[in-house]
Amino acid sequence: MSDTLTKLTYQTFQQGKNYFGLAHKTLSSQLRKLVHPTLEQQVKPIPNEVLLKLQEKLNQLLETDWQDAEKGVYPKSLLFDNPWEDFFRYYPVTWLDLPQIWERMKQNNNQDFSPEIETDGYPSYYMQNFHHQSNGYLSEMSANLYDLQVEILFGGSTDAMRRRILAPLKSGLEIFGNVPPRNVRILDVACGTGRTLKLMRAALPQASLFGADLSPAYLRKANELLSQNPVELPQLLQANAEELPYLDDYFHAVTSVFLFHELPATARQAVIEQCFRVTKPGGVFIICDSIQKSDSPEMELMIDNFPETFHEPYYKHYATDDLVERLEKAGFENIDIQVHFMSKYFIAHKPA
Numbered sequence: 001m002s003d004t005l006t007k008l009t010y011q012t013f014q015q016g017k018n019y020f021g022l023a024h025k026t027l028s029s030q031l032r033k034l035v036h037p038t039l040e041q042q043v044k045p046i047p048n049e050v051l052l053k054l055q056e057k058l059n060q061l062l063e064t065d066w067q068d069a070e071k072g073v074y075p076k077s078l079l080f081d082n083p084w085e086d087f088f089r090y091y092p093v094t095w096l097d098l099p100q101i102w103e104r105m106k107q108n109n110n111q112d113f114s115p116e117i118e119t120d121g122y123p124s125y126y127m128q129n130f131h132h133q134s135n136g137y138l139s140e141m142s143a144n145l146y147d148l149q150v151e152i153l154f155g156g157s158t159d160a161m162r163r164r165i166l167a168p169l170k171s172g173l174e175i176f177g178n179v180p181p182r183n184v185r186i187l188d189v190a191c192g193t194g195r196t197l198k199l200m201r202a203a204l205p206q207a208s209l210f211g212a213d214l215s216p217a218y219l220r221k222a223n224e225l226l227s228q229n230p231v232e233l234p235q236l237l238q239a240n241a242e243e244l245p246y247l248d249d250y251f252h253a254v255t256s257v258f259l260f261h262e263l264p265a266t267a268r269q270a271v272i273e274q275c276f277r278v279t280k281p282g283g284v285f286i287i288c289d290s291i292q293k294s295d296s297p298e299m300e301l302m303i304d305n306f307p308e309t310f311h312e313p314y315y316k317h318y319a320t321d322d323l324v325e326r327l328e329k330a331g332f333e334n335i336d337i338q339v340h341f342m343s344k345y346f347i348a349h350k351p352a
């Protein structure tokens with residue numbers, strides 16, 4: 001296929017996902033209003049110019065995604081990677097789950113776990129129905145639905161945002177050019193269902209990949225996804241990112257995607273300090289998370305609405321938190337910041 005045709009196919013594919021997400025959100029909120037007319041969310045209407053700005057930012061993200069593939073940061077085939085089997089199996093379940101979600105929202109019950117869910121041993125801040133998910137991060141069904149729900153939220157652009165860590169990751173590893181590729185170790189903190197590790201594997205086929213997360217169900221899902229690729233399996237470990245069970249200076253690079261807005265401030269600092277500890281001198285630490293208020297005044301309304309629509313108890317604090325100060329406090333230096341669509345990137349280096 002010619003490059004022009006591949007790009008057009010990619011743009012059309014993304015547009016399809018975007019329309020699908022919009023249709024889902026519109027229909028589900030109309031259904032909610034019908035079933036629970038009194039359940040009103042405290043969201044402010046988004047003016048048209050903000051929606052246009054958002055579309056512009058999405059188009060820029062997709063263009064950067066395409067450009068990075070053209071430059072060879074990752075193969076173009078990655079642009080079309082989509083968990084179709086999960087989509088057909090679990091999309092109907094997202095609708096079946098809605099009545100439970102609405103009931104919890106009505107009762108303002110955001111810490112609801114079924115009796116069969118093992119809840120001992122987790123930090124108390126973790127025991128939440130983040131995004132109103134049934135059983136929080138602790139059930140197999142939550143792990144099966146998570147990627148679909150996030151894709152609907154971001155109009156199909158989640159992997160394009162995750163892929164923005166790959167270019168700075170590869171350039172951050174250049175300093176270790178004398179290390180054989182197989183000996184390069186990369187840790188993804190809060191790896192969830194393993195999508196970032198999957199993208200990393202495509203960009204760095206030989207590196208030793210590691211993933212840590214608190215949720216056993218999400219790790220099982222990650223194992224299922226990553227096992228489909230007949231190459232070396234990333235090593236997955238259940239662990240609290242505040243106490244990473246790895247040696248000091250062990251990893252050439254550490255990444256973390258969409259974790260920090262789900263941590264209270266003290267845990268945010270503790271995790272950054274652990275990431276500093278396990279990164280090798282000269283290594284890079286990359287955070288990808290939500291945009292913050294200071295990045296985009298025109299998106300302030302969206303940032304305010306987000307924790308009202310989705311249960312995100314620590315987001316409001318995150319939205320104005322100074323992560324550069326936290327990274328510097330831990331010892332990182334030379335911190336670069338990027339913003340792509342709804343996400344922000346902190347690329348920090350451990351002194352060599």
Ligand SMILES: C[S@@+](CC[C@H](N)C(=O)[O-])C[C@H]1O[C@@H](n2cnc3c(N)ncnc32)[C@H](O)[C@@H]1O
Nearest residue numbers: 137190191192213214215218239240241257258
């Ligand atoms: C929003 S999800 C992001 C998952 C994944 N990185 C992604 O890109 O989709 C947040 C993840 O952080 C994990 N998590 C939250 N607090 C954690 C902690 N203290 N230690 C380890 N993992 C944690 C959750 O289990 C969940 O998988």
